[in-house]
């Protein structure tokens with residue numbers, strides 16, 4: 001089992017990574033002295049595979065617990081579902097020593113974290129992420145939120161978990177598109193921070209595609225290590241943490257214009273990373289165009305989109321700039337200089353963005 005420590009003073013915590021470790025959850029919680037009355041939050045899809053090993057281990061370790069089931073889907077990451085969890089906590093007299101466990105992907109993690117941050121002004125919670133995206137990104141760094149009808153993640157906070165237990169064995173049951181969506185964030189981590197990690201990914205494509213637990217342990221540990229170092233330096237995203245948004249400017253616009261149904265998050269980020277690299281090349285921020293070719297090839301290896309054929313350039317531009325104009329803000333672009341190094345720049349003209357979108361197949 002690997003352990004990555006996130007050093008945030010009194011909010012520090014560990015990320016434990018291994019194959020089959022869900023079965024040890026009860027024991028691990030005792031070892032980490034996180035005892036308390038437990039509420040497990042999950043969804044029916046994940047529960048079918050992983051609820052029993054988790055609850056068996058809680059029973060074996062002598063925990064009192066209840067389980068709350070949230071329907072599966074992004075649309076349920078909302079205040080209504082949060083309220084149902086609050087109601088259950090209140091009617092069962094969960095106190096400030098309670099422990100919430102999020103068993104699932106980023107939707108369950110964000111929702112459970114939001115409830116933990118707000119119930120009785122904050123109770124402890126553990127993340128047990130079961131998607132690659134949640135293991136390498138959503139479960140680390142303490143961004144918790146629910147969606148509002150007007151937009152994603154509009155209601156939330158920074159609230160760190162007490163522990164993250166990442167069982168890479170769970171990735172074997174993940175649908176391929178979900179696995180690949182997580183891989184896009186893994187590629188991002190290499191590109192923004194660590195060339196060796198990026199080259200390691202390039203050398204292990206087949207094993208990653210198979211979600212081989214040995215390789216995935218290294219991948220999840222590698223990404224968590226990179227993300228943790230960034231979060232330690234800038235927990236609340238006042239500067240450096242923004243580099244984690246590489247690929248997200250255009251990626252988020254693509255998700256918005258397709259109503260969050262056209263692209264998996266990572267797929268949108270993949271093509272967003274390619275677009276941002278092309279912008280960087282035009283601005284001579286990127287020194288060697290082979291990075292773009294390598295990125296396109298790597299995304300292709302995981303069936304991630306590398307073009308935006310048929311998508312309207314106007315709609316993408318509106319989605320990128322609308323919110324910022326409303327807030328009188330500028331769009332901050334994350335641009336690669338080389339593999340492992342990016343800069344943050346607000347100096348990207350709208351006309352250059354249009355040009356690159358056209359090059360990638362965007363339509364009028």
Ligand code: NAD
Pocket residue numbers: 043045046049072073074077104105106107108110130131132133134137138139140141142143144152153170171172173174175178181265
């Ligand atoms: P998700 O939670 O919707 O999970 C994707 C699908 O996989 C779901 O249908 C789920 O039931 C299923 N699933 C989960 N684990 C499985 C397993 N092991 N086997 C089979 N099926 C499984 O999606 P996600 O991609 O994990 O997370 C997306 C969410 O995360 C979004 O709401 C996004 O806003 C949030 N997010 C948060 C952060 C953060 O820093 N807090 C970062 C990135 C994304």
Ligand code: GLY
Pocket residue numbers: 137140141143237241244245
């Ligand atoms: N997912 C980006 C961040 O955690 O900052």
